[in-house]
Amino acid sequence: MSGSNPNDPGAGAAPRLALGDGRPAAPFSCLGAEVRPGHLDAAAQRALLAILREAVADAPLFTPVMPRTGQPFSVRMTNLGPLGWVSDRDGYRYQPTHPETGRPWPALPSALLEAWAALGGYAHPPEACLVNWYAPGARMGLHQDRDEQDFDAPVVSLSLGDSALFRIGGIKRRDPTRSFRLHSGDAMTLAGDARLAFHGVDRVLPGTSDLLPQGGRLNLTLRRVTRP
């Protein structure tokens, strides 16, 4: 992470510098994660939220459980796209249907295909958009995204709602980590050497966004699952 960028949020506790004229803070990178603060403006965030509300009405949030132990995640999930990520006692995998309704996942809307095209730097379309819902208090432990076949394809993430304290390390679990905040509208790409970096969400910071009336956070991760 560069220390000379005035918008570099540094360790998690540091506030983002406001530019004061409505322009989003400058892009930065942290241990290979490329962050574009304010990639989605307020109108784009509201439009995406409306799409997600419809998607969740069709493909309700479910509570995944850990393989083997069956321990529930604190995050609830759903998916859009031809494939969706699920976790249950049988393991982590992608599948074409919702685990509870048995229906196909809702289609990927053009706003998400455009975000992938703008940020992903990858010639083929995404196949899955995992939607993570963090109620206040939810978190996500340090993990790698490695259930996809082609690690040349990036993971593109979009955040909505309350800010998250996001943590990233290296490709070994014990590698040193850094943390920074992801705010509503921010985009992040994990590609190249950072594609398999361990990462997670330490916590969601209540009251940091008024996008979601009840608070909480939505994170969308767009992924290519199969080898093109």
Ligand SMILES: O=C(O)CCC(=O)C(=O)O
């Ligand atoms: O919520 C986030 O920002 C990260 C989500 C994540 O790492 C995942 O879904 O694999």
Ligand SMILES: [Fe+2]
């Ligand atoms: Fe992840």
